[in-house]
Amino acid sequence: MKERLFYISFLQFIGPIFVIFGHAMNGIAMNDAMLGLKAWVYIFHMPLFFFMSGYLFSYNGGFTKYSYGELVKKKAFVLLTPYLVWNFVFLIPKILLSDRHLLSGEYFLNLLLVPKANIWGHTWFLFALFEIYVLSYALNYLSKRKIGMIVTTAALLLLNFFKVESMVLCANDLMRNLIFFWIGMLLAGMQPSALEGGTGRSRKLFALFTVTAVASTALWKLGGGMKINDFIVCSSVLLLLFYLPMAFNVTNNFIEYAAKNSFGIYILHWPCIVIMRFIVYQTLHLGAMPAFFILLVSGWALPVLMIETIRRIRFLKNIKALKYIMGI
Numbered sequence: 001m002k003e004r005l006f007y008i009s010f011l012q013f014i015g016p017i018f019v020i021f022g023h024a025m026n027g028i029a030m031n032d033a034m035l036g037l038k039a040w041v042y043i044f045h046m047p048l049f050f051f052m053s054g055y056l057f058s059y060n061g062g063f064t065k066y067s068y069g070e071l072v073k074k075k076a077f078v079l080l081t082p083y084l085v086w087n088f089v090f091l092i093p094k095i096l097l098s099d100r101h102l103l104s105g106e107y108f109l110n111l112l113l114v115p116k117a118n119i120w121g122h123t124w125f126l127f128a129l130f131e132i133y134v135l136s137y138a139l140n141y142l143s144k145r146k147i148g149m150i151v152t153t154a155a156l157l158l159l160n161f162f163k164v165e166s167m168v169l170c171a172n173d174l175m176r177n178l179i180f181f182w183i184g185m186l187l188a189g190m191q192p193s194a195l196e197g198g199t200g201r202s203r204k205l206f207a208l209f210t211v212t213a214v215a216s217t218a219l220w221k222l223g224g225g226m227k228i229n230d231f232i233v234c235s236s237v238l239l240l241l242f243y244l245p246m247a248f249n250v251t252n253n254f255i256e257y258a259a260k261n262s263f264g265i266y267i268l269h270w271p272c273i274v275i276m277r278f279i280v281y282q283t284l285h286l287g288a289m290p291a292f293f294i295l296l297v298s299g300w301a302l303p304v305l306m307i308e309t310i311r312r313i314r315f316l317k318n319i320k321a322l323k324y325i326m327g328i
Contacts (some may be wrong), residue, residue: 004259005059006251011052011241012259017300018045020269023122024295027277030290040217044234046173047180049266051238052185053129062140064226081324082267083126087118094119115169122270128170132181143185156182160231167279179231181236187242202246209243210238224318261307264327268303276302 022038022045032040066074091111110117115124119293140147156179164172213236219229242252258265276298283293307326309317 004252006256007242007245007257008052008055009259010245010250011048011260013255014241015045015048015052016262016265016269017265019050020273020296022300023273026273027280028295030288030292034292036221040220040233043220043230044237047177047234048238048241049125050129050132050181051184051242053132054181055188056184057181058140058143058185059134060268063137068137071136072133075130077174078324079126079130079133082327083115083130085325086123086267088121090119108248113169115170116167120270121198123267124170124173125266128173128177129216131174132178139182139185143182143189147265149186151270152182153186157231161228162164163322178198178232179303183238187237199246202243203248206240206247209236209240213240224245249256258304262302263304264307265300267327268306269299272302272306273299 018041022041025034059168063071115121115127118124127231139152142152159175160179162175164175166172213233216229216232220233273295276295277291280286280294281288286294310322310326316322
């Protein structure tokens with residue numbers, strides 16, 4: 001097994017925080033400044049997840065360890081198990097409590113075809129990532145050939161540029177995020193095997209992407225409305241975050257611990273936020289900002305607490321299904 005990459009651990013640590021930051025505002029009357037910050041974070045918070053996934057896919061050798069069939073089977077188990085279990089379990093009370101006329105065959109077909117329409121729509125990223133792994137053989141093949149890299153990059157940029165409204169099989173999210181999985185793959189292929197934190201090269205690249213991110217964000221803030229500028233903002237922030245830990249050797253035990261729990265946090269944060277929002281905002285009627293900060297903290301801390309509880313209770317730890325259901 002390859003050694004953990006401290007710069008990817010940093011991304012795995014900070015990625016869920018960006019997601020929780022945005023989700024903690026849902027259903028709360030936030031001010032315009034906070035909503036603007038949320039809109040900015042939404043430009044890159046999920047592309048970051050797919051960027052990391054593409055990087056690790058390529059860095060770990062693509063299909064050198066598994067055949068295509070073995071990889072797809074493995075990813076189906078890891079990604080689709082929590083997706084199906086979480087949405088099916090919480091569908092049961094809706095079936096029992098809802099108007100039965102709403103639960104038609106068309107309704108269930110829509111749940112099957114539109115991941116975001118499920119009870120826990122936030123799990124769409126599991127389904128979408130599995131679809132990308134289904135396409136991974138072609139992506140891996142094309143990434144090994146210069147003409148394939150050029151043509152594929154151009155094609156995926158076009159897919160990202162031309163927005164599709166359809167949510168069937170995550171079509172809109174796939175078209176947006178495939179390019180970032182691809183960029184992660186290419187970057188892993190170009191990176192040297194050993195990277196030293198704090199190098200001059202990393203600091204220069206960090207400075208370059210910081211300037212690009214600030215400039216493109218300023219244009220975005222001014223309301224240019226250009227799709228290509230969204231892509232520049234997103235790519236610049238992703239690369240800024242990628243080079244930051246290498247430029248300044250950002251690594252410690254807490255970051256590594258959080259990184260190891262990141263997949264579980266991605267899955268579990270939203271149910272925790274929904275429950276806490278009901279308590280602090282809808283029941284206790286706390287103000288918007290206090291409620292937001294409580295949701296921000298609990299959206300990260302409660303999933304970690306749940307994961308640690310399972311790890312420390314022997315009979316729960318021995319239930320292997322929990323490992324896949326909760327992403328731990």
